Amino acid sequence: MTTIYQYIKRMENNDFTTLPLNEVDVLILNELVYFPLDEYINSDLNHQSGIKLNDLYFLLENTLKEMKKENWVLVSEARIRLLKAISQAKRYQEVIIFGFVNQIKVEEELQFAAMCLGLPTNELLVSYRGTDDTLTGWKEDCNLIYNRLVPAQRLAKNYLTAVYHAFRGVSLTISGHSKGGNLAIYAAAFQDEETQNSIRNVYSFDSPGFHLETIETVSYQNIQPKISHYVPEDSIVGMTLFHSQAPIVVKSRKKGFSQHIATNWQIADKQLERLDDRSDFSYLIDAAVKEWTIDRNDEELKKIFNSCFDLLYETGAESLIEITSNPIKFSRLFLERLNLLELADREFLEHNLTNLGDVIKSHLVEQKRDRYHMMAFQFNDWLSNFQLSEHLTFESTLLNKFKERFIQKKEA
Known part of the structure; x- marks a missing residue:
């Protein structure tokens, strides 16, 4: 049993050819979408305009304390530690972040952020941010309960479509934590057949589900076998609404709602540590x-x-x-x-x-x-x-x- 920081240290010299991208890597890299990168990475879907991970920490290093002071929800101490660790690990140094978008529109009750991470193995990870600290973001979360479609889902779908057309032939992995996982699944589910065929996996980390009408659509069912839905033992957010498959229950170092924080999840070898079932509290x-x-x-x-x-x-x-x-x-x-x-x-x-x-x-x-x-x-x-x-x-x-x-x- 190890933490994600210990996993990074243990695997730091294994490149993605030797050790292919796995669920732990996706969880780690997905955390980066929470950083406010608007001033550092533009929205162009061009990896040449992006930043390598070994440069990102040094670019942000002098501003991280101020970022944390201004917004500890997004820039937590755990995420700062994570960013520093992966910037020093050979495994992640050549990963390129690009195509960062971040939109908040109070009048539309919209909060959306996403980015691409290009791997040296010609793989592309598309990551969606979960809820930020804004009331607009939390309001949109609540809207999921009684709306079949919210603005962020529409943008998530359009973003993934644009990524596919910009990088035809590249293997796509889609991920998201909290609301971001809902966006990841929705974006993958409502693509055409050609785009869906390019998607290898969709990772949902303690994310709310969907209304039954959405799950029952043919397009959703087509992508369903590629979805992996992970929740901690005390999951609350990840059990909201309905999911198309039983969740993979993982172990956390914390209890209660703190288990929703992905940096607290435990690692067993090259995968998230499994548990047999959720807690009575979650049920x-x-x-x-x-x-x-x-x-x-x-x-x-x-x-x-x-x-x-x-x-x-x-x-x-x-x-x-x-x-x-x-x-x-x-x-x-x-x-x-x-x-x-x-x-x-x-x-x-x-x-x-x-x-x-x-x-x-x-x-x-x-x-x-x-x-x-x-x-x-x-x-x-x-x-x-x-x-x-x-x-x-x-x-x-x-x-x-x-x-x-x-x-x-x-x-x-």
Whole structure:
């Protein structure tokens, strides 16, 4: 069991001919799309206008501390350490970054960033950024829950199309973390057959899924065998909406939501370290959120999220950094704006948000009850030395009860 930094050190002298690009490399290189590279790399799909990785760190070195101070969400200490490590590793030094694009449009509720990484082996990695620190980015994430298409997905598709036409004959690998993984899958899924044939793999790292209508399209099904969806044990984001395959569960050095940070994931040899299953915590939150979502139609969900983000914007905040820099002041402003809502609107919002907490609590109680029942069943099994009957196994716990409830609702 090693960290990604130890993996880089261990593999630093293996070029991509000796050791082909693997899932760990993709995870590492994908983290670079989070750096604000607008001033250093242009959007031209021309690798000659790009920057080699052994030069990138030295180009940014004197500004990294300031970048971190201005935006610790994107430029974290872990990502700075990662950038320095790969800039010193022979394996990555000849990789070229180019075609960097970054767009944020508040009025369109759009947050999108992507870039290309050219390998010496005539391979191309197309990486999509996940959510940044802007409220616009987080709003677009929420829009995924009730919209079948968001602006970033459209741009992701168009970006990949342009990359393919600029580099015909090159083997493509597509990747993304968090919302970026959703964009990677969407972009690959809605290409023509020729472009899809050029795609070797699509990597989704703890990324939200899609509505069932999207998954069931022929184009999505064509790319589905090439998709690898990874989630940490305590995954929340990666279980949002629906996925076309069971996730690959990986081990993290952290617990809870910190597992969403990819630099915390563990490595076993040349792949991410596997676990047998997700945690009870992940199953509980997944089941509760899906139940809460299913009980509301798209218009109700849209009203809930629009109301929440309108209140956030009315405080004057535009990013998570602004909110967390002075949480007391923000909380006061938020409550003031909440109290100014029309009574019916405030009651609607409070009712739905309170109900989400109630649903989570009810699932927590049921999960604990299931666990205690299972402990009793296992103890009885140990005493009497016989196998539990099928209806008393783990298969009848909270998750499957929820699945049955969901199926009944969909059929109704």
